[in-house]
Amino acid sequence: DVKVTQSSRYLVKRTGEKVFLECVQDMDHENMFWYRQDPGLGLRLIYFSYDVKMKEKGDIPEGYSVSREKKERFSLILESASTNQTSMYLCASSPSQGAQHFGDGTRLSIL
Amino acid sequence: RKEVEQDPGPFNVPEGATVAFNCTYSNSASQSFFWYRQDCRKEPKLLMSVYSSGNEDGRFTAQLNRASQYISLLIRDSKLSDSATYLCVGARYNFNKFYFGSGTKLNVKP
Numbered sequence: 001d002v003k004v005t006q007s008s009r010y011l012v013k014r015t016g017e018k019v020f021l022e023c024v025q026d027m028d029h030e031n032m033f034w035y036r037q038d039p040g041l042g043l044r045l046i047y048f049s050y051d052v053k054m055k056e057k058g059d060i061p062e063g064y065s066v067s068r069e070k071k072e073r074f075s076l077i078l079e080s081a082s083t084n085q086t087s088m089y090l091c092a093s094s095p096s097q098g099a100q101h102f103g104d105g106t107r108l109s110i111l
Numbered sequence: 112r113k114e115v116e117q118d119p120g121p122f123n124v125p126e127g128a129t130v131a132f133n134c135t136y137s138n139s140a141s142q143s144f145f146w147y148r149q150d151c152r153k154e155p156k157l158l159m160s161v162y163s164s165g166n167e168d169g170r171f172t173a174q175l176n177r178a179s180q181y182i183s184l185l186i187r188d189s190k191l192s193d194s195a196t197y198l199c200v201g202a203r204y205n206f207n208k209f210y211f212g213s214g215t216k217l218n219v220k221p
Contacts, residue, residue, distance in 0.1 A: 031207055042213040043155075043198075050207050090154055097206050099145050102154040 002027045006091050006103035014111055019078040021106055023091030029101075031094045032074035034058075034066060036087040037105075043090070049074055081110045112137065115201050117212035124189055125220055131185045132215045134199030142204040144182050146173055149196045149214065158184075158197070189219045 007022035025032065033048040035058075045058030047066040055066050063085060067075045074093075078085055086109050092100040114137045124130045136144070144161035159166065161173040161182050172185040186193055199212040 033209075043211045045208075048207060056207075088152075094206060094209075097143075099157050099160060099202075100200075100209055101157065105154045 002029075002093070002101040004091055004093055004101050004103035006089075006106050008106050009104060010107050010109075012109045012111060013078075013081050015081060015083060017078075017081045019081050019108070019110075021076040021078075021089055021091075021108070023074045023076070023093075023103055024072050025074075025093035025101075026072065027093065027095070027101075028071065029093040030071075030096045031100075032068065033092040033094075033100065034064075034074065034076045035090045035092065036060070037090060038087050046076065083110050086110045113212075114210035115199055115212040117199050117215045119213060119215060121216040121218050123218045123220060126189060126191060128189050128219075129185065129187050130189055130217065131183055132197055132199070132217075133181050133183045134212050134215075135181045136199075136201045136210070137180070141177075141180070141201060143202040143206070144173075144175060145200040145202070146171075146182075146184050147198040147200060149198055151196075155198055186217075189217075191219050191221065193217060194219045 003026045005024045034046045035043045049055045049068040065077045089106045091103040094100040117134045146158040147155040148158045149155040161175050165174045170187045174183045196214040196216045198214045201210045
């Protein structure tokens with residue numbers, strides 16, 4: 001079974017803090033993705049990566065950056081957290097041709 | 112127009128009923144297709160891939176109609192545990208972009 005692990009289920013941070021969300025997959029997948037999901041807005045892609053050190057912007061990259069130094073790990077960084085970044089964050093991975101598999105999600109609250 | 116569109120529902124059906132959801136897609140989301148299930152406050156979980164010839168997994172049947180650009184999911188003999196939101200997903204040809212529908216909510220009632 002594919003396992004995608006996100007570092008925290010719940011996280012509370014303050015406005016202006018730098019926030020790191022970590023994601024690790026154990027299936028040697030090429031592609032990794034970060035989404036946020038908000039009520040009424042569905043899943044929105046923030047960034048994705050198709051190889052180590054490669055990244056591409058998704059639909060809503062503003063205020064975020066990512067890092068993929070190793071194939072199994074994809075990190076999402078909120079450079080200076082703001083209240084409008086309070087959301088559910090979902091990491092996913094997929095092979096070069098195949099479906100995505102999601103982590104449990106991180107519920108992030110910015111106060 | 113969104114790449115993948117679904118009726119948000121909710122679909123309220125009694126236990127044992129057969130229910131079908133449709134999903135339409137645009138050309139950009141037209142390589143491969145999947146159905147996911149998402150329970151409240153949980154992550155989406157892959158339910159099934161959708162193959163051109165149609166495919167079945169137990170009580171679930173998925174169909175693809177490329178001419179009309181839609182996919183469907185049929186659930187037979189609905190169970191209470193089928194209550195969830197069902198997400199239709201299309202993938203671009205190189206699988207580096209996935210287009211999610213907004214989801215169809217299903218409530219199965221006793």
